Amino acid sequence: MGKSVLLIIGGGISAYKCLELIRQFSARGIKTRCIMTKAAEQFVTQLSVAALSGEKVFSDLFSLTDETEMGHIELSRSTDLVVVAPATADLMAKMAHGLANDLASTALLATDKPVLAAPAMNVRMWHHAATQRNVAQLKADGIHFVGPNDGDMACGEFGLGRMAEPAEIVAAVEAMLSPQSKPLAGKKIFITAGPTQEAIDPVRYISNHSSGKQGFALAEAAAQMGASVTLISGPVSLPTPFGVTRIDVVTADQMFEVCEKVKAVDLAIFCAAVADWKVANAVKQKLKKNDKTDAPDLKFKPNPDILKTIAGAKEGRPKLVVGFAAETENVIENAKAKLKSKGCDLIIANDVSQGVFGTDKNTVHLVSAHGVETWPQLSKAEVARRILEACAKLLK
Secondary structure (H helix, E strand, O other): OOEEEEEEEEHHHHHHHHHHHHHHHHHHEEEEEEEHHHHHHHHHOOHHHHHOOOOOOEEEOOOOOOOOHHHHHHHHHOEEEEEEEOOOOOHHHHHHHOOOOOOOHHHHHHHOOOOEEOOOOHHHHHOOHHHHHHHHHHHOOOOOOOOOEEEEEEOEEEEEEOOOOHHHHHHHHHHHHHHOOOOOOEEEEEEOOOOOOEEEEEEEOOOOOOOOOOHHHHHHHHHOOOOOOEEEEOOOOOOOOEEEEEEEEOHHHHHHHHHHHHOOOOEEEEEEEEOEEEEOOOOOOHHOOOOOOOOOOEEEEEEOOOOHHHHHHOOOOEEEEEEEEEEEEOHHHHHHHHHHHHHEEEEEEEEHHOOOOOOOOOOOEEEOOEEEEEEEOHHHHHHHHHHHHHHHHHHH
């Protein structure tokens, strides 16, 4: 890639992830120079950081050798991008208020390069009003963010505050270092992804095998193409793509309610595998099994047809509506019938009997009123890119 990054490592337990982050930068040809705060040295050593980066590690604002040529200025400007990971609450507070009492904060104040922050802290620290004020100020100042993520923490709590994984940070860095053409710049898009879950009782539900990977790939690609993206996701274990607003839902009714609220967009892509039916006689207490009890007699009723309702809306219909057809037989014929019955503009059809769920590959057919375009097996990321390029042309 021939690009360079200044990595500022803050003092948090997730500082250990920076070793893998540096390795991934190197694998992509991104040169990495590092500044470590004094607190960061409690978690990783300068020796390990230097060994992986192949560069000297900087930490002292008052170094007689480094500062003879204003090292903090040189470090902050002889790079393509500054990455702060982990961006602790303390370090973000310094950034927000323009403090400069160590090498890291001084370099951040002196830089004229884009800055990407990957926050990491305790969930209560993240939600504290002071931290949220600082985040809002940093965003207003043009600082980019990746994460934080939900999850278990070293302190034993659970929630928002985990630093984004190295692969997520690398993806965000690559998007900032190598901006793609922006055929969807200025466009508003919402994308549904993943399965829905319909309760039988408080501990059981009916669902399907959708992993959400294709929908998330679409959201990531759309953001990279310049769109303002809202991702409406059923229950999946996937990180939120960089630059995407995510709304989590569980049931088809919840997904329908959100889609109705955000439907006035340029492009709507219905990639989610929404359950066709829900349990009409779901109960509020766990169904108990014993030797004298037969299997419960479940009764079903249809879920709202989200695609058909949004595509047929008389007011606030998206300018372009794209549906997905997951089929196991007669793929093209069924997709053509769905295109007509749902009233959408495009259908992306695939044969899910071929082991598509949960994998990173897909083979799809783009079905429209003008015909069928079949693509070879591709990565889901490439499928997403091609779908969005086709949509961008139609929106013109």
